[in-house]
């Protein structure tokens with residue numbers, strides 16, 4: 001697939017709007033099992049990327065993704081900053097040069113592995129990884145965007161019954177059970193927004 | 205942003221530096237005050253706390269600035285409180301590049317006790333490895 005500068009700029013605007021719309025909800029999810037700052041942190045990160053979107057969109061795709069990752073790291077803070085930042089930076093590094101990304105599944109697999117190392121987490125730990133792994137599996141199956149979005153939403157939902165093993169939520173032990181993980185939730189929101197864009201604008 | 209080099213006068217550049225990273229600027233500064241009381245100014249020391257907007261949290265740029273402020277050719281030992289402080293510190297260390305990053309250690313030790321014990325060890329001119337080992341002996 002080919003991703004034009006206009007596509008990337010539109011995707012950034014879309015992600016920022018989606019996080020802004022759900023910021024309060026993400027904060028409430030984080031309040032239940034953490035410190036309540038996930039919505040505000042994600043908003044700050046996406047605002048910073050949005051402010052730079054023209055310069056970012058002018059870059060070749062791998063460099064653009066790396067830049068987005070760095071901006072996220074520098075602005076989200078919290079535990080999510082290094083995780084989202086690592087995801088985007090490693091995805092950029094794993095992509096071949098140029099704006100063609102025919103096979104996103106393999107680069108995404110590498111990027112997800114880097115996130116897991118960064119967070120010292122794996123499947124079932126009640127983190128955004130619990131969304132990323134199944135989304136990547138859908139990409140391997142070459143599922144249509146609508147199916148990938150649905151998978152992301154249900155994966156985020158499935159973190160509810162999990163017990164947190166990483167992050168501040170892990171201090172709550174069994175009391176973390178019954179609350180959807182805020183990182184998984186924001187990851188599903190972003191995934192669904194991006195998939196929605198590709199459903200409408202099938203890239204050449 | 206809250207990042208302070210806490211160096212009233214030039215410390216001995218031979219000694220390992222100490223960086224304190226807390227979600228709370230008050231905690232970070234308080235811990236740094238305790239370190240300073242213990243070892244005077246013979247150890248490079250810096251603290252950082254709070255997110256980009258000054259609220260509770262940590263951020264990479266603040267941590268990077270603190271590492272620069274406490275930089276020593278002998279190395280730097282970082283003390284962190286909760287998870288985000290650790291992962292953000294890891295990002296800040298990686299961004300130093302491999303050569304300098306190799307001279308920085310994020311310690312698995314309690315923030316206050318670790319920093320005080322490490323500073324005491326560093327003030328005697330111990331190596332980074334020895335400073336870290338002494339602080340990490342405190343961990344359960």
Ligand SMILES: [Mg+2]
Nearest residue numbers: 034035037038
């Ligand atoms: Mg939080």
